[in-house]
Amino acid sequence: MRCKTFAVTFLCFLCFATANAQISSLERGSSLSVEDNSDFLTSPDKSFTCGFHGVGTNAYWFSIWFSHSKDRTIVWMANRDKPVNGLGSRVHLSRDGSMVLTDVDGAIIWKSSTNSSSTTAPAERAELLDSGNLILKDPSGKILWQSFDFPTDTLLPNQYFRKSNKLISNLGRGDFGTGYFTFYFDNDNVLKLMYDGPDISSLYWPDPDYNVFQKGRTAYNSSRVAVLDNLGSFLSSDQLQFSAFDMGLRVKRRLTMDYDGNLRLYSLNSSTGLWVITWQAMVELCKVHGICGRNAICIYTPEPKCSCLPGYEVTDASNLNLGCKPKFKRTCSKSEEEKFVQIPQVDFYGFDLNYTEKLTSIDDCRELCLGDCRCEAFSYRLNGEGKCYTKSALFNGYRSPNFVGSIYLRMPTSVETPSLVTKLNASDTCRSTEVQKMGSASMYDNTSKRVRWIYLYWFAIAAGAVEILFILSGWWLLFRRHGGAAPVEDGYRVISSQFRMYRYTELKKATKHFKEELGRGASGAVFKGVLEDERVVAVKKLADIYQGEDVFWAEVSTIGKINHMNLVRIWGFCSEDKHRLLVSEFVENGSLDKHLFPPNFLGWEERFEVAKGVAKGLAYLHHECLEWVIHCDVKPENILLDSNFEAKIADFGLAKLTQRGSNSSMFSRIRGTKGYMAPEWALNLPITAKVDVYSYGVVILELVKGIRLSNWAVEDSEEQEAELARFVRIARRKIQCGQDSWIEDMLDPRLQGKFNRSQAEKMVHIGISCVDEDRNKRPSMDSVVNDLLECED
Numbered sequence: 001m002r003c004k005t006f007a008v009t010f011l012c013f014l015c016f017a018t019a020n021a022q023i024s025s026l027e028r029g030s031s032l033s034v035e036d037n038s039d040f041l042t043s044p045d046k047s048f049t050c051g052f053h054g055v056g057t058n059a060y061w062f063s064i065w066f067s068h069s070k071d072r073t074i075v076w077m078a079n080r081d082k083p084v085n086g087l088g089s090r091v092h093l094s095r096d097g098s099m100v101l102t103d104v105d106g107a108i109i110w111k112s113s114t115n116s117s118s119t120t121a122p123a124e125r126a127e128l129l130d131s132g133n134l135i136l137k138d139p140s141g142k143i144l145w146q147s148f149d150f151p152t153d154t155l156l157p158n159q160y161f162r163k164s165n166k167l168i169s170n171l172g173r174g175d176f177g178t179g180y181f182t183f184y185f186d187n188d189n190v191l192k193l194m195y196d197g198p199d200i201s202s203l204y205w206p207d208p209d210y211n212v213f214q215k216g217r218t219a220y221n222s223s224r225v226a227v228l229d230n231l232g233s234f235l236s237s238d239q240l241q242f243s244a245f246d247m248g249l250r251v252k253r254r255l256t257m258d259y260d261g262n263l264r265l266y267s268l269n270s271s272t273g274l275w276v277i278t279w280q281a282m283v284e285l286c287k288v289h290g291i292c293g294r295n296a297i298c299i300y301t302p303e304p305k306c307s308c309l310p311g312y313e314v315t316d317a318s319n320l321n322l323g324c325k326p327k328f329k330r331t332c333s334k335s336e337e338e339k340f341v342q343i344p345q346v347d348f349y350g351f352d353l354n355y356t357e358k359l360t361s362i363d364d365c366r367e368l369c370l371g372d373c374r375c376e377a378f379s380y381r382l383n384g385e386g387k388c389y390t391k392s393a394l395f396n397g398y399r400s401p402n403f404v405g406s407i408y409l410r411m412p413t414s415v416e417t418p419s420l421v422t423k424l425n426a427s428d429t430c431r432s433t434e435v436q437k438m439g440s441a442s443m444y445d446n447t448s449k450r451v452r453w454i455y456l457y458w459f460a461i462a463a464g465a466v467e468i469l470f471i472l473s474g475w476w477l478l479f480r481r482h483g484g485a486a487p488v489e490d491g492y493r494v495i496s497s498q499f500r501m502y503r504y505t506e507l508k509k510a511t512k513h514f515k516e517e518l519g520r521g522a523s524g525a526v527f528k529g530v531l532e533d534e535r536v537v538a539v540k541k542l543a544d545i546y547q548g549e550d551v552f553w554a555e556v557s558t559i560g561k562i563n564h565m566n567l568v569r570i571w572g573f574c575s576e577d578k579h580r581l582l583v584s585e586f587v588e589n590g591s592l593d594k595h596l597f598p599p600n601f602l603g604w605e606e607r608f609e610v611a612k613g614v615a616k617g618l619a620y621l622h623h624e625c626l627e628w629v630i631h632c633d634v635k636p637e638n639i640l641l642d643s644n645f646e647a648k649i650a651d652f653g654l655a656k657l658t659q660r661g662s663n664s665s666m667f668s669r670i671r672g673t674k675g676y677m678a679p680e681w682a683l684n685l686p687i688t689a690k691v692d693v694y695s696y697g698v699v700i701l702e703l704v705k706g707i708r709l710s711n712w713a714v715e716d717s718e719e720q721e722a723e724l725a726r727f728v729r730i731a732r733r734k735i736q737c738g739q740d741s742w743i744e745d746m747l748d749p750r751l752q753g754k755f756n757r758s759q760a761e762k763m764v765h766i767g768i769s770c771v772d773e774d775r776n777k778r779p780s781m782d783s784v785v786n787d788l789l790e791c792e793d
C-alpha cells in the first residue's frame, strides 16, 4: 500500500518535472524571460520551439523555430527589425489578453494585434501547436490571434497564405531584418516574386517575358488563397501548383523566401537534421532581379556571381549593391565619336526607352539608340525576328546561354574595352569580383535604423558590422572554417577559400625573423617561411604602401581570390600597424631568368610551356578576371617555375595595391621595368592591358633567343631599345624574304636544332606583333593563347 502511494507520488513527480521542462502554453499574466535559457514553449510533439533566439551576446528575437534541424531554422519572428536586449526583456501575456514583447527599458517592441472588443473575453492562454502556429485563445477555445496570420519569410504546411500576407526575405544569412525579396499576391490575383529595393523594384517571377496564362496561371480567381498541404503539394487560387519531389506524409517542410531572391520548398532529413531543397521557383538564379545592382551582370561560374560590364567599374567597393559605374563620360554631343560594344547572351530587364513590335534591323536599332541621348545601350534579340529594345538604364542584367541576343553598350570610341570573356567555365573562373550572391542582400544596411540600437546592442552591431565587412571581402567563410564544413546548410553552396589574415608575429615566426631572403624588387623583399600547418610560403614585405587599411583590405581580397594555375596563389596577408605583408605559395624552382639566360639553359619544351603558361595567366588576369587586372611588370624575374617547370606569374595586383589617387586607367607613377616597358609609359598615354602584352612580347622573344633582348641591366637606354629593335627588324626582313631557314638564324644557337619549328615560328610572330609600337596593333592575350594552343604537339 505504502509502496503504491510512493510509486504514484513518484510518477506524479515525473509528470510534473516533464511538464515543467516542456511547457507548450503560457497562461494569462505569465511571461517568458530572455535570461532564462530554458524559458521556451515547446509544441506537444516537440517539433517546434518558441522563445528568444539570440545572436551575438546581446540581440534577441522572439521567434519560433524547428526543434530538430541541425542549425536553428527560424520560421516566424515577432520583431525582425528590432532585436531586444539580452537582459530584462520579456514576452508577457498581459491582463488585457494581448501578447507583449518588452525591452529592458520597458519599451514595447511588439504587441499581438489581438481582437479584444468588449464582447469577447480576453485571451486566456498562448499555445504553441504541433503545426508551428502560436495561438492566443479565449477561455472557450476561440482563436483570437495566431502567428500563422503574420508570416515573416516562411510558410509552413497548413498555414493559409492570403491576400494580406507576404513572405519577405531576410537581409542575409544571420541578418533577420526585412529584406528586399517578396512573395505575395499581386493586384492581378497572381502569386509573384518581386525585388523591392532602395533603388528599383521589379517583378521577376513568373517570367515577365510571358503573360500569366502562358505560365499556366490565371488572373481570374480573386479569392487569393494558397496552402501547402501535409503531403508537400502547394495549391493556389491562381492555379500555381507544385509538389515536393519527396511527396509524402510525416516530413517536416517549409516554403521560404530566401535572401538570394529564390523561393524554395525544403524538407528536413530527420537523420541528418539538414534541409533538402525539394522545389524552387527560379531555376536560373541570375534571372532574379536586383541581385547585382546597376550596370552589372550576373553570370554563372557556375555559382551565380556579379560582375561589371566592360568599360564599367565597381561604384563602391564597400557596398557592392550599388553596382558599377562607367569609366567614361558620354557627353551626347554630335561631335563625340561613339561605338557599341557587343556582349553576347547578356540581357537587361526593364527600362526600355522605346520598343517597336515591328522588325528592326540591327543598324536601325543602333540608329534609334544614337538618336536618343538617354539611350545607354540596346538589346537586340535574334529569336526568329529582330527585336530591338533601347535602354535608359541597365538593371537586372544576367548572362544566360539560353538567351539568343546581345546587349550593345554605347560608349565613346576612345574607351578601351577588353573583349568580355566568352568562356566562363568552372575551374578557371575568376572570382575576383564576385559579389557573393548569398551575401549580396545582406550588404544593404539601413544605417538610420541601426543607430537607434547603438547603446543597447553595441555588440550585435559590432558583430553585424564585422559580418558585413567579411561578406564584402568574401572572407566570412574564413571564420566559419573552424565550424566545420556546412556545405548544404540552407541548401546554399558554400564557397571555400583558404585565404586568410595572418598576424605579424605569426609571420615573423614562420620566416624565422625574416631570415631567408628569396628576392627583392621595387615592391618589396620576399622571404621564405614555413607556416604552422607546414606549408612552405613566400612572404613579401610590401614597401611603399600609401593606402589606408580598409583600401588595402579591399585590394588584397581581390587578388586573394584570384585562383589560376599560372598565377602564384595568394594565401593571405597581414596588415598590422605599418606592416603590410602578402603570403603566397612558394614556387620551388625560382624565377625564369635564373634558368633561361646563360650560363644556364632551358630546353625547348620548357620554353614553349612557359610561353603558353604565362600567356594563359595574363589572359586570365586581363579577360576573365572581371576586374581586368593589369600586371604592369611582366618580366622573367616575375615568372616563377614550379617543380614541373610550369610557369606561375608573381606580383600581379601589386600595381593597384601600391598606387592610389589616380584614375583607373592612368597610373600617376610609372611602373614596370626598363626594357620590358611599353612605349606608352613614356608617352604618357593611358595605360591599358596592352602594356602587359608588350612586356610579354619581349619575354617570348627572349625565350626564343635565350638571351636578354631587353638588356635592362645596361644603363644606357638608347642601347637597349636597339637590341630588341634589331631583333625585330631582322626577323621581319627574313620573314618577308620568305627564307626557308630564317627561324634557325633567330633562335638560341644553344638549342642545337632541338626545337619545334612551327612553335618557334609562331612564337616569333607573336613576339613581334606584341611589341608593336602601336598598342592597337598588339593582339590580346586571349588570342595569343589561342595561337599558341594551335601549335601544340
Ligand SMILES: *[C@@H]1O[C@H](CO)[C@@H](O)[C@H](O)[C@H]1NC(C)=O
Pocket: 115, 117, 143, 144, 145
Ligand atoms: C477578430 O478576428 C477574426 C478572425 O480571427 C476576424 O475575422 C475579425 O474581423 C476580427 N475582429 C476584429 C474586431 O478585429
Ligand SMILES: *[C@@H]1O[C@H](CO)[C@@H](O)[C@H](O)[C@H]1NC(C)=O
Pocket: 221, 222, 223, 225, 235, 236, 237, 238
Ligand atoms: C478559386 O480558387 C479557389 C482555391 O483554389 C477554389 O476553391 C475556387 O473554386 C476557385 N474559384 C473559381 C471560380 O475557379
Ligand SMILES: *[C@@H]1O[C@H](CO)[C@@H](O)[C@H](O)[C@H]1NC(C)=O
Pocket: 269, 270, 271, 272
Ligand atoms: C537523409 O540523409 C541520409 C544521409 O545523407 C541519407 O542516407 C538518407 O537517405 C536521407 N533520408 C531521406 C529521407 O532523404
Ligand SMILES: *[C@@H]1O[C@H](CO)[C@@H](O)[C@H](O)[C@H]1NC(C)=O
Pocket: 353, 354, 355, 356
Ligand atoms: C519611339 O520611336 C519612334 C520611332 O521609331 C518615335 O516616333 C517615337 O517618338 C519614340 N517614342 C518615344 C517615347 O521615344
Ligand SMILES: *[C@@H]1O[C@H](CO)[C@@H](O)[C@H](O)[C@H]1NC(C)=O
Pocket: 423, 425
Ligand atoms: C565548358 O564546359 C562545358 C561543359 O562543362 C564544355 O562542354 C565546354 O567545352 C567548356 N568550354 C570551355 C571553353 O572550356
Ligand SMILES: *[C@@H]1O[C@H](CO)[C@@H](O)[C@H](O)[C@H]1NC(C)=O
Pocket: 198, 446, 447, 448, 449
Ligand atoms: C531606414 O529606416 C528608416 C526608419 O526605419 C526609414 O525611414 C528609411 O526610409 C530607411 N532607409 C532605407 C534606405 O531603407
